[in-house]
Amino acid sequence: MSGELILQLLFTGITVGCIYGLVAIGFNIIYNATGIINFAQGEFVMLGGMCAVWLHGDVGLPMFVTFPAAVLIVTGVGILLERLIIRPVKNPNVLSMIIITIGASIFIKGAVMIIGGKQTFPLPHFSSEEPIRIGGAAILPQDLWVLGITAAIVVGLGLFFERTLTGKAIRACAFNRRAASLVGINVSWMVLLSFALSAAVGAAAGVAVTPITLISYDRGTMLALKGFSAAVLGGLGNSTGAVVAGFVIGILESLSAGSPLSHYKDAVALVVLMGVLFVRPSGLFGGAEAGRLKKF
């Protein structure tokens, strides 16, 4: 491989890695507040992309309205998911939560397929499509958008969880639910908020990446798997770790796509996942106990 090609693959990897990182953060938000791994996480990304296509293409809204509108709609779906399906389960345990979120994931996918169709949909780039040349490799302005949006979300969430009372309350639920409710935190409200936030993050990732990768109803499962790989590699529950791990997986995947093993590109993230579970289940940045402590 030439240096230019490697640089190009690196850039592509970083863009894709941003998305995996954001999906991983979505997993972490819900996991931290509830101990649930939401198998429908990938569907939030797919829904974000599909909503944007609908709002921009069919309704005709300009992009700067489409973006927040799509995020809002998907946030609503996240809230409905928690209220209608997750909360009413009488004896929540790991198994029933996995089955019910995977059921929700398939259901959402099926509904989108029937409403929107099976085609792959495009979305125009946010700004110019003229590539910027750096050292012989090309970067699309949309790549920079993805990078910028990821950075904004990471910083924004960091401030929210560290500086605001609500953010601190969600973290308190993560540490000890019972104690949190004893000091007057409304735990069920925080759980709802975590689903809403997680859906919003996923949707933002979906809208941002659709101009580059296009979108179809069946994208969610793969995104969820790769995002989960990033979440585990970064240490489940650790958001900085999630983004770094997202980059690592995105770059590895992109490099393998440029190699003779390109047929196996989709398996890269999953091999990483299995490897991490084997060698260091707490992930690169997680404490040794992280993998065992949570009940779910």
Added chain:
Amino acid sequence: MGKLNGLAILILIAILAILPKLLTNPYHISLMIFVGIYCLITLGLSLLMGYAGQISLGHAAFYGIGAYATGILTTKWGLPVELAMVLAVLIAAGLALIVGIPALRLRGHYLGMATLAFGVIVYVFFEAAVDFTGGPTGLAGIPFLKVGRFQFDSDLKFYYGVWVLVVLVLILALNIVHSRIGRALRSIHSAETATSAMGVDASKYKIQVFVLSACTASLAGGLYAHYMMYISPTSFGFRFSITLVTMVAMGGMSNLWGAMAGTCLLTILPETSSVFEDYFLLIYGGILIVIMMFVPQGFLVGLGQLIQRLYTGSKRQKRVTVG
């Protein structure tokens, strides 16, 4: 195993023995062969989900490994069918150990994600390793099933062959449930820490059940390959994994008979209408959600409760009109 289960098995055997006489349409025999093949998988999966409290979202992969391993070993390497099927089961068991040991040492959702990932990796391999698996066009020319000199060359012979295996696996599974392993698994289910404190090695039992479930799935895959004599990757994807989980969940997870009933229902129903094909995702997703929210003990129990409620409901109404 219990007297009730023994009686139920005798009744099952009686029904299975006379069923071919009642089914005049040869297509229905073929359908019952598929029910049997799927039952082999769901019995193992029911042990895993209902008793070990773990889930596999990639069981289609073990089914596919069984089918491809025996397919490749017989067509390309010229091994005899019996040997190829045994090797296929051993390969699946080995892979299950590799996936299961790291994932099951951890608590909770890790096996779910690891098996989901494993399913995708295996599927990618089936499609991409063209020299080996024939790629998307599939693998053809797989020989008939035969044991020694006996060839399973008609649907009726195959039907009896498959269902004998199903009954054997069912007896094995019922025995496991009522053995030391079954008791250990049930107590892990209700209180893992306490069980571990009693000296029960929880993860060892979970791994054993996971490997067993991979073995029965692989066996089913081998039977499928030798029945169809042609295999292609699409039969072994995520969709089939979900179908299997839905079959088990629908029957009530910790109920082997329920798992078989769920398998029967979800194999036969889709044959009656194309709605199941067109709205697969919506229907199966919906079933999973509804079952888990309202009747986690399975549709048979749910049906019983419904009938009971209707019955007492109508009685109460009568009383009101009388009063």
